Amino acid sequence: MIQLIEEAASRAGVMLTASMAEETAAFCSYVKEANEKINLTSITEDEAMASLHLEDSWHAVRHIPLHARLIDIGTGAGFPGMALALVRPDLELVLLDATRKKVEFLTESIGKLGLAHVRAVWGRAEELARDPRYRDRFDLAIARAVTALPELAELSLPFVRKGGLFIAMKGSDSEAEQASGAISKLKGQLEDVVTYGLSGLDHPRSLVLVRKLDKTPRAYPRRMAAIRKSPLT
Ligand code: SAH
Secondary structure (H helix, E strand, O other): OHHHHHHHHHHHOOOOOHHHHHHHHHHHHHHHHHHOOOOOOOOOOHHHHHHHHHHHHHOOHHHOOOOOEEEEEOOOOOOOHHHHHHHOOOOEEEEEEOOHHHHHHHHHHHHHHOOOOEEEEEOOHHHHOOOOOOOOOEEEEEEEOOOOHHHHHHHHHHHEEEEEEEEEEEOOOOOOOOOHHHHHHOOEEEEEEEEEOOOOOOOOEEEEEEEEOOOOOOOOOOOHHHHHHOOOO
């Protein structure tokens, strides 16, 4: 596994120390073990884990400023959040998920690895985004595979401080066009769409970078039912 991890890091352009590679391998083994009891992820084979989970997450590294405070919305088994935490000790990270068992798994893993700069939080983004301890507090929000971009932007942008960045990890269709109305209502501005390839995957992936220009209006995020029923356009 260590070799697969090192290759994934090098493809994503990430520098790994030997201890980072070992901790990453340990985390992957925790995911596999826990996955036998709780449904964390469908990707558990070593090579697929290295490229589809680790390498994919690590492609975001170059867009994350030094010492940033970051929240991963809907982190699941810890992707991209844990993968980022393992290679960026300078960051301060919150891994948010609505599923209690996933958060318990992450809290236990963080404890076993002795990571002091990362914390897993159980909650719903649309509720936590209204809590003053979380709203407008992050330099960066990131999310992969949670929901369509207009909804995801509504769930994520409120967490970001003015001037900060929201990164949506998407597939070959970045969805940026359909989300442009939503992004501007939330006081964001599309900054860039960066595409990249992953080993073993035949379609491109994309990172949608959204800059937060001003505070998100207090009406957002709405309740989940309203977000689903009438996505921002
Ligand atoms: N980001 C991970 C997991 C994607 S699955 C990955 O790419 O592998 C989507 C995850 O988002 C699930 O774990 C689910 O519990 C969580 N989720 C969905 N809606 C949410 C919400 N409103 N607030 C917080 N977490 C949410």
